[in-house]
Amino acid sequence: MTAISLGPTPARRDALAKRIRLLVAATITYNVIEAVVAITAGTMASSTALIGFGLDSVIEVSSAAAVAWQFSAHDHAVRDAREKTTLRIIAVSFFALAAYVGVDAVRALTGTGEADRSIPGIVIAALSLAIMPFLSAAQRRAGRELGSVSAVADSKQTLLCTYLSAVLLAGLVLNALLGWSWADPIAALVIAVIAVKEGRDAWQGKGCCAVPAAAAVPSAGAGTDACGCRPGCDCCN
Numbered sequence: 151m152t153a154i155s156l157g158p159t160p161a162r163r164d165a166l167a168k169r170i171r172l173l174v175a176a177t178i179t180y181n182v183i184e185a186v187v188a189i190t191a192g193t194m195a196s197s198t199a200l201i202g203f204g205l206d207s208v209i210e211v212s213s214a215a216a217v218a219w220q221f222s223a224h225d226h227a228v229r230d231a232r233e234k235t236t237l238r239i240i241a242v243s244f245f246a247l248a249a250y251v252g253v254d255a256v257r258a259l260t261g262t263g264e265a266d267r268s269i270p271g272i273v274i275a276a277l278s279l280a281i282m283p284f285l286s287a288a289q290r291r292a293g294r295e296l297g298s299v300s301a302v303a304d305s306k307q308t309l310l311c312t313y314l315s316a317v318l319l320a321g322l323v324l325n326a327l328l329g330w331s332w333a334d335p336i337a338a339l340v341i342a343v344i345a346v347k348e349g350r351d352a353w354q355g356k357g358c359c360a361v362p363a364a365a366a367v368p369s370a371g372a373g374t375d376a377c378g379c380r381p382g383c384d385c386c387n
Contacts, residue, residue, distance in 0.1 A: 244349025267326035
């Protein structure tokens with residue numbers, strides 16, 4: 151049976167690694183700005199949702215920094231060795247995010263404090279909702295092609311930030327216009343459940359991972375899914 155080699159060439163792997171480093175740097179830079187604006191605006195408006203969103207940005211920075219550390223190594227073997235540690239850091243970040251959002255949502259539902267309206271908060275949430283999907287999609291594509299579970303996991307956390315941006319924006323707008331204080335915490339609880347799932351997947355090393363360049367599989371495609379990825383991965387979604 152003829153075997154074929156799947157995966158990017160060494161030159162392509164280097165180009166993908168460089169792209170991931172640039173995307174991670176952009177994510178870190180934006181999230182630092184986002185954290186400062188959100189925490190400041192949240193403190194001024196007494197908004198636990200905004201403060202929580204800012205703390206989520208801090209977690210985003212720690213996750214992106216972990217991936218940046220992994221891909222700072224130019225040697226493929228070193229990057230692979232750092233993969234597990236990076237995934238653990240991303241998983242813990244997801245769990246921390248889920249814990250904070252869950253506790254914050256319960257506090258909001260029990261009526262612990264009422265937030266004032268925040269125009270800066272609405273602006274930063276809207277900007278994040280527009281920017282984060284593009285950063286997440288670009289990193290996810292590069293991570294899948296490279297076969298890096300950690301890069302894909304970090305892109306999922308960036309995508310989760312998009313969901314949180316939508317939740318925050320809806321909550322701030324509804325609170326400002328209609329006074330519906332319950333909308334944000336209900337949606338935030340759903341986000342917390344998603345964060346737990348993503349954290350568990352990252353801890354277990356699950357993700358959309360292309361077969362490494364060194365791997366050889368039967369020409370009939372056995373051992374890979376429809377998108378040419380390892381068994382158990384879901385690269386087509």
